[in-house]
Amino acid sequence: MLREKYEQEIEAILARYPVKRSAVLPLLYLVQREYGYCTEEGIREVAEITGVSPTEVREVVGFYTLFYDHPIGRHLLQICDDLPCALRGADELVAHAARRLGIRPGETTPDGRFTLETVMCIGACHRAPAMQVDLEFVEHVTPEVFDRIVEDLSRDGA
Amino acid sequence: MGRYILLRHREIADLHRLEVYVRHGGYEAWRKALTTMTPDQVIEEVKASGLRGRGGAGFPTGMKWSFVPKDVFPKYVVVNADESEPGTFKDREIMEGNPHQLIEGALLAAYAIQAERVYIYVRGEYRSVARRLEAAIAEAYAAGFIGRNVLGTGYSVEMAVHLGAGAYICGEETALLESLEGKIGHPRVRPPFPATYGLYGKPTVVNNVETLANVPPIILHGAAWYRTMGTEKSPGPKIFCLSGRVRRPGNYEAELGKITFRDLIFGEEYGQGLLEEGRAVKAILPAGASAPMLPASALDTPLDYESVQAAGSMLGSASIIVLDDTVDIVWAAYKMVRFFQHESCGKCTPCREGTYWLRRVYERIVAGRGRPKDPELLESIARQMAGKTLCPLGDFATSPVLSSLKHFRREYEDYLRRAVETPAGVPA
Ligand SMILES: Cc1cc2nc3c(=O)[nH]c(=O)nc-3n(C[C@H](O)[C@H](O)[C@H](O)COP(=O)(O)O)c2cc1C
Ligand code: SF4
Ligand code: FES
Numbered sequence: 001m002l003r004e005k006y007e008q009e010i011e012a013i014l015a016r017y018p019v020k021r022s023a024v025l026p027l028l029y030l031v032q033r034e035y036g037y038c039t040e041e042g043i044r045e046v047a048e049i050t051g052v053s054p055t056e057v058r059e060v061v062g063f064y065t066l067f068y069d070h071p072i073g074r075h076l077l078q079i080c081d082d083l084p085c086a087l088r089g090a091d092e093l094v095a096h097a098a099r100r101l102g103i104r105p106g107e108t109t110p111d112g113r114f115t116l117e118t119v120m121c122i123g124a125c126h127r128a129p130a131m132q133v134d135l136e137f138v139e140h141v142t143p144e145v146f147d148r149i150v151e152d153l154s155r156d157g158a
Numbered sequence: 159m160g161r162y163i164l165l166r167h168r169e170i171a172d173l174h175r176l177e178v179y180v181r182h183g184g185y186e187a188w189r190k191a192l193t194t195m196t197p198d199q200v201i202e203e204v205k206a207s208g209l210r211g212r213g214g215a216g217f218p219t220g221m222k223w224s225f226v227p228k229d230v231f232p233k234y235v236v237v238n239a240d241e242s243e244p245g246t247f248k249d250r251e252i253m254e255g256n257p258h259q260l261i262e263g264a265l266l267a268a269y270a271i272q273a274e275r276v277y278i279y280v281r282g283e284y285r286s287v288a289r290r291l292e293a294a295i296a297e298a299y300a301a302g303f304i305g306r307n308v309l310g311t312g313y314s315v316e317m318a319v320h321l322g323a324g325a326y327i328c329g330e331e332t333a334l335l336e337s338l339e340g341k342i343g344h345p346r347v348r349p350p351f352p353a354t355y356g357l358y359g360k361p362t363v364v365n366n367v368e369t370l371a372n373v374p375p376i377i378l379h380g381a382a383w384y385r386t387m388g389t390e391k392s393p394g395p396k397i398f399c400l401s402g403r404v405r406r407p408g409n410y411e412a413e414l415g416k417i418t419f420r421d422l423i424f425g426e427e428y429g430q431g432l433l434e435e436g437r438a439v440k441a442i443l444p445a446g447a448s449a450p451m452l453p454a455s456a457l458d459t460p461l462d463y464e465s466v467q468a469a470g471s472m473l474g475s476a477s478i479i480v481l482d483d484t485v486d487i488v489w490a491a492y493k494m495v496r497f498f499q500h501e502s503c504g505k506c507t508p509c510r511e512g513t514y515w516l517r518r519v520y521e522r523i524v525a526g527r528g529r530p531k532d533p534e535l536l537e538s539i540a541r542q543m544a545g546k547t548l549c550p551l552g553d554f555a556t557s558p559v560l561s562s563l564k565h566f567r568r569e570y571e572d573y574l575r576r577a578v579e580t581p582a583g584v585p586a
Contacts, residue, residue, distance in 0.1 A: 016318040018232075018275075019358055024340035025323055052340065063342040063503075065324030066282045082244045083447065083493040084401040084479050088433075120326065120497055121244040121446075122283045125401035125479075126408045135285045 002045045006030055010049065020050045024060055028067055037068040065119070066135075073108040073115035075153050077101075078132045079141070081118045084125035093129045094118055096143045100150060113154065163387075163395045164371050165411045167255030174290065176297035179258040185303050187377040188262050191269055192311045195377075200270040204373060206381035208393040213238055213329075213366030214445070214474045216392075216463045219373075225353035226271040226361045234362040235268045236338065236352075237278040237370060240322055240329035243446035244497060245477035248397040249367035251409050253280070253287050256371065257294035261317065263370030265304065266377055268315045271363055275316045279334050282323040292319050326501035330549050331364040333503065344505045345549035366475075368397055389415035392462035398422055402480035403437070404429040415462030419444075419452075422461065423480055432482050441481040441565065445474025447494040448554040450561035451481075471561075487569045491562040492520035498555035509552035512543035516559060523570070528577045533563055533570050 003010060013026045024046060031042030038061045047054040061067040079097055081090040098104055101116055108115045124130035127139030133149055160169050167173040170182055179185070191200050205220025226233060237260070241249040252260055264276045280288040295317055298304045306314045320338055322328050328337045332346035335357050356362020372394055376384045388394045392414040400422060401407045410428050419442050423429045432439070439454045449472035452459070459469040466473040481490055499513035516539055519532055529535075540556035547553065563570065 016320075019339065021340035022320075022338060025321065025337070028323070029321065050340065056341075060340070060342055063325065064282070064322070067323055082497060083443075083490060084245050086493055087402045087479070087481070087485065119283075120500060121242065121246070123241055123247040123250045123281075125245050126247055126399070128401065128407070132283060135283065137286065 002027075002030060002034060002042065003049065005034070014049075021052055023050050024052060024057060025064075028057070028061065032067065037071050071108075071112075073113055075114050076117065076132075076134055077114055077149070078117045078119045078122070079105075080120070080122050080124070080128075080130050082121040082125075084121065085128040085130055088128040090129040093131075093141060093143065093146065097146055100143075100147060114150070162411055163375055164252065164259070164368065164397055165255065165409065166259070173256055174254070174258070174294060176258060176294065176301055179256075180301075183378065184258050184374075185262055185298075185301075187374040188265055188303060189309060191266055191377055192309055192313060197270050197272055200266060200377065203381050204270070204376060207372075207376045207384040208381075208391070209369065209372050209376060209384070210392065210463065211366055212368035212372070212396065212475065214243075214448070216473070219365065219369055222353065222365075223267065223270050223363055225351070226363060227354060228272075230354075230361050231272075232275065232360055233271055233273040234357045234360060235264055235271065235273045235276045236331075236335065236357060236362055236364045237264050237276065237367060238329060238331065238334060238364055239278055239280040239284070239367045240326075240334060241284070241367070242281055242326040242329050242501075243448060243475050243477055244494070245401045245443065245446040245479045246399050246475050247401075248399050248409050248475075248477075250284060250287055251397075252367050252371050253284070253291050257291050258298065259371045259374055260291075260367055261294060261298055261304075263373035264317065264365075265315060266373045267363055267365060267370060269313060271361070273363070274314065276318075277338060277357070278317070278319045279328070279338055280319055280321055281328075282321050285321065288319050288321055295319065325503070326497075327503040327549075327551060330551065333549070334364065335362065342503075344503055347548065387413045389460075389462050389464075391464055396461070396476055398461065399475070399477040400429050400480070401477070402443075403433045403482040403485065404431070404480050405433055406430045412461070415460045415465065418458050418460050419478065420457040422478060423457075429480075432480070434482070434484070437482040437484060439480060440483045440485055441487065441490075441562075443479040443481070444471045444476070446477040446479065447497050447558060448472075449474050450557045451565065452561075453565045487562050487566040488520070488573055489524055491558040492517075492524050494558035495520050495555065498551065502551060502555070506548040506552070508543045509547040509549075509555065512539055512552065513555050515539050516555065523573050523577075526573070526577050526580070528570075528574045530574055530578070532574060533567065537563060 027046045047057045105118045130139045172178045209219045210216040325343045327333045328343040333343040337343040352362040385393045396414045398410045441451045456469045495516045499517040502513045504510045540559045
């Protein structure tokens with residue numbers, strides 16, 4: 001599946017390294033783009049392309065926080081609550097976010113739209129509190145800013 | 159020359175575009191090295207400059223390059239852009255604002271050790287930053303600064319960005335190499351060091367983003383010029399990341415050793431004082447969560463490697479987190495311990511188990527259920543970790559614990575007294 005659909009992209013990834021195994025992380029990103037998370041099918045495809053055993057690919061998926069072995073919401077809301085952000089209101093922001101979405105960090109809304117997570121420092125402490133929405137930075141996040149993000153992404157089609 | 163050596167994009171608009179960078183002297187150092195200097199001369203110049211690694215350890219860069227064997231091929235340069243230490247956001251600004259200076263520095267490193275390939279390992283959370291860097295690399299390829307037979311000199315070099323996927327430990331250079339090889343980020347046993355046994359078992363130089371951004375100006379203007387900045391043992395400019403309870407957090411570039419914590423926090427052109435009027439500094443974290451915290455009495459310490467070490471901590475990546483007197487030190491230490499427990503890769507027992515137990519004890523203390531002997535328990539767990547772990551993360555994890563107990567033991571005792579007087583669950 002991947003191989004047909006993303007043939008050129010996969011070729012370009014493999015060409016960057018003298019050793020195929022180095023393509024495991026980039027290919028797993030491709031799997032997540034295609035299937036929403038690292039599915040068994042996707043893991044086996046990565047294993048086949050790189051010549052690494054499926055067990056080892058699964059181990060890689062388990063090790064890195066940005067890889068998921070289960071379905072997550074269509075939008076990933078990651079609020080940093082590490083020390084520098086927490087010195088400027090991150091814990092309160094997390095509490096607000098959980099109330100607004102009616103879920104706890106680590107959970108997904110019942111409609112499958114949002115997954116809420118708390119994360120360690122994302123390199124935006126000078127604009128705390130900070131978060132990432134689908135891996136794009138949103139900084140100086142107030143409860144109002146958070147609510148607006150949720151509303152924008154709650155429109156149909158988003 | 160402007161006010162900035164590294165954060166030049168702050169005074170030159172659109173510096174991230176190759177054309178603008180070139181108009182302001184960009185890739186002149188690259189041309190100079192390729193056409194007038196031997197690889198060894200490049201290494202000698204960087205050695206003479208006294209440049210020290212900006213990724214944390216402060217190791218002399220030219221010396222690191224000189225350890226690479228001459229007769230083994232292929233060789234690699236790997237740029238460490240994993241930037242995950244709490245409070246650190248300087249490499250991000252370089253990559254976003256002045257990416258060509260990093261690219262040029264990485265090329266100079268590659269030429270110096272005669273590497274055929276450069277990988278820039280960017281943390282997964284910096285996906286948007288990586289895109290910007292990739293655009294800059296594509297421009298440099300198109301202009302003939304990267305690729306086959308660069309500037310007709312016969313030297314060829316390739317460059318690619320590699321995205322991590324969320325793991326602080328991958329900032330440790332050997333874990334980073336494992337990750338780049340498609341594996342989980344477990345640190346390797348050293349020696350051998352990457353200089354002889356690095357990526358794919360080949361000689362490899364791993365340098366931090368900011369370190370490499372220093373190299374083009376060194377090659378262009380010379381080591382003697384570079385040494386006019388900073389101190390004898392810590393020459394050159396440095397980016398200080400300022401965060402926490404200050405009015406104006408951000409990246410500030412200054413010469414090493416020429417400003418103090420106090421200047422950085424209170425100076426008009428820096429932090430402009432604390433977030434709230436009438437507050438006082440309680441503690442300073444000089445290097446994110448990884449180096450011991452210092453009490454306010456250290457405010458007048460100059461910001462260079464030797465001075466901060468003499469004051470009892472480490473400058474490290476110079477990620478200065480300011481804690482004022484509104485901050486509960488035990489809670490702050492708990493936040494840092496939680497970070498290390500989350501990021502411990504689990505490869506060795508003292509770190510995996512130690513961070514787990516530290517976190518457990520902190521959780522009960524901050525929940526008001528601490529036990530009178532908990533400070534001693536924390537110290538004993540930390541002692542069982544220090545020096546017994548495979549990589550420095552295990553040591554890092556003990557520093558918020560031991561330093562907060564050293565300087566602020568009273569705050570622990572207050573918690574524990576309250577726990578006895580008002581057991582958790584019983585309203586005060
Ligand atoms: C747990 C741990 C995390 C680290 N994280 C980083 C990092 O994010 N960026 C970095 O440049 N160096 C980091 N380092 C230091 C690297 O291992 C290495 O010393 C550095 O990249 C060398 O580059 P330099 O000599 O240019 O500083 C880390 C070290 C440890 C032990
Ligand atoms: S000290 Fe911690 S992070 Fe380092 S190798 Fe051991 S378990 Fe992993
Ligand atoms: S602590 Fe939140 S971005 Fe650094």
